[in-house]
Amino acid sequence: MTSTDSQFDPRFDLVLDREIDVPRERVWAAWTEPERIKQWFTPAPWQTVACEIDLRPGGAFRTVMRSPEGEDQPPTVGCYLEIVENEKLVWTTILEPGFRPARPGAPGACHGLAFTAVITLHAHGNGTRYRVVAMHPDEESSRRHDELGFQDGWGTALDQLVALYRN
Amino acid sequence: MTSTDSQFDPRFDLVLDREIDVPRERVWAAWTEPERIKQWFTPAPWQTVACEIDLRPGGAFRTVMRSPEGEDQPPTVGCYLEIVENEKLVWTTILEPGFRPARPGAPGACHGLAFTAVITLHAHGNGTRYRVVAMHPDEESSRRHDELGFQDGWGTALDQLVALYRN
Numbered sequence: 001m002t003s004t005d006s007q008f009d010p011r012f013d014l015v016l017d018r019e020i021d022v023p024r025e026r027v028w029a030a031w032t033e034p035e036r037i038k039q040w041f042t043p044a045p046w047q048t049v050a051c052e053i054d055l056r057p058g059g060a061f062r063t064v065m066r067s068p069e070g071e072d073q074p075p076t077v078g079c080y081l082e083i084v085e086n087e088k089l090v091w092t093t094i095l096e097p098g099f100r101p102a103r104p105g106a107p108g109a110c111h112g113l114a115f116t117a118v119i120t121l122h123a124h125g126n127g128t129r130y131r132v133v134a135m136h137p138d139e140e141s142s143r144r145h146d147e148l149g150f151q152d153g154w155g156t157a158l159d160q161l162v163a164l165y166r167n
Numbered sequence: 168m169t170s171t172d173s174q175f176d177p178r179f180d181l182v183l184d185r186e187i188d189v190p191r192e193r194v195w196a197a198w199t200e201p202e203r204i205k206q207w208f209t210p211a212p213w214q215t216v217a218c219e220i221d222l223r224p225g226g227a228f229r230t231v232m233r234s235p236e237g238e239d240q241p242p243t244v245g246c247y248l249e250i251v252e253n254e255k256l257v258w259t260t261i262l263e264p265g266f267r268p269a270r271p272g273a274p275g276a277c278h279g280l281a282f283t284a285v286i287t288l289h290a291h292g293n294g295t296r297y298r299v300v301a302m303h304p305d306e307e308s309s310r311r312h313d314e315l316g317f318q319d320g321w322g323t324a325l326d327q328l329v330a331l332y333r334n
Contacts, residue, residue, distance in 0.1 A: 007264070007265030007267060009267075009268075012267070021173075036247060042260055057224065057248065058248065058249060064214060076172060081224065081225065081248065081266050082225060082266070090225075090266055090316065092266060092268065094261055094262070094268050095259070095261070095262075095283070097174070098174030098302070099174075099248050099249070099259060099283045099285075099302070099305040100174060100179070100302045100303075100304065101244070101261050101281040101282060101283060101302065101303065101308075102303070102304055103305050104271060104281075114268040114271075115268060116262070116266045116267060116268060118266075123305040133269045134269065135265070135266070136267075136268065137267065137268040137269060137270040137271070138270050141268075145265075
């Protein structure tokens with residue numbers, strides 16, 4: 001058992017759980033290589049126009065999204081917490097690189113939302129069972145993330161990933 | 168270089184840096200074994216009366232302090248982020264076990280303070296160079312931690328550790 005296997009709490013957490021026709025090594029590459037992230041991470045017509053990745057616990061990713069009107073947003077930053085190649089990726093919006101606490105509501109914290117994302121990949125036939133759990137501190141922030149379009153946003157991004165990397 | 172080596176920021180961070188006459192293996196044991204934590208972690212006449220430790224990234228420690236008047240405080244919880252035996256221990260007050268974001272101001276978050284503690288131990292003769300950096304999100308929370316007695320509190324606790332475990 002790893003650190004986050006038994007932590008799911010339906011009051012506080014949002015889940016996207018799908019079987020996709022993409023081998024998990026390709027899903028892992030899509031999540032951990034900047035040039036690939038830029039291809040799928042943001043639902044069109046929005047784009048990800050910049051991405052840096054420092055893939056280690058305490059390292060971070062930093063992405064910049066561009067609106068359909070061409071306006072770049074403040075960077076989104078997530079600090080990696082747990083990295084198990086091809087299996088599991090855990091990151092949080094509430095820490096900056098080097099594990100420094102992020103300022104509450106800082107623009108780098110994804111829409112000001114405090115959450116930890118746990119992405120798990122299980123081999124499933126030739127594809128992957130892909131599961132994202134977004135863990136929040138309380139019901140209110142979970143509901144807010146839901147209203148901001150968690151299912152739609154993460155689901156559409158995943159559709160884009162599948163379209164690019166399917167078997 | 169590990170994740171937190173180059174992150175020190177004098178505007179946001181507090182430091183305790185001392186050479187102590189305790190081998191670093193004993194300092195490590197004092198930090199990671201519940202029965203030892205209870206002996207030194209809280210400046211007398213306060214006491215630590217309970218301690219649980221789950222020593223892995225995403226695990227946590229939970230301590231209960233008792234006031235001189237015999238009143239138990241809400242538990243203090245810290246989530247481990249990086250563990251290098253006998254060398255480095257990193258934990259944060261802003262995550263709960265399993266990396267879930269803590270509720271801001273929750274009683275488990277050490278006095279409501281958002282910080283990440285980086286404890287590094289370097290062998291120094293027969294003793295240890297002992298360094299704690301408390302990283303905060305901004306100047307205000309760093310100042311507040313300072314006013315709450317960071318130097319005195321951490322310094323006095325360290326004196327207690329040294330008295331118990333010195334060469």
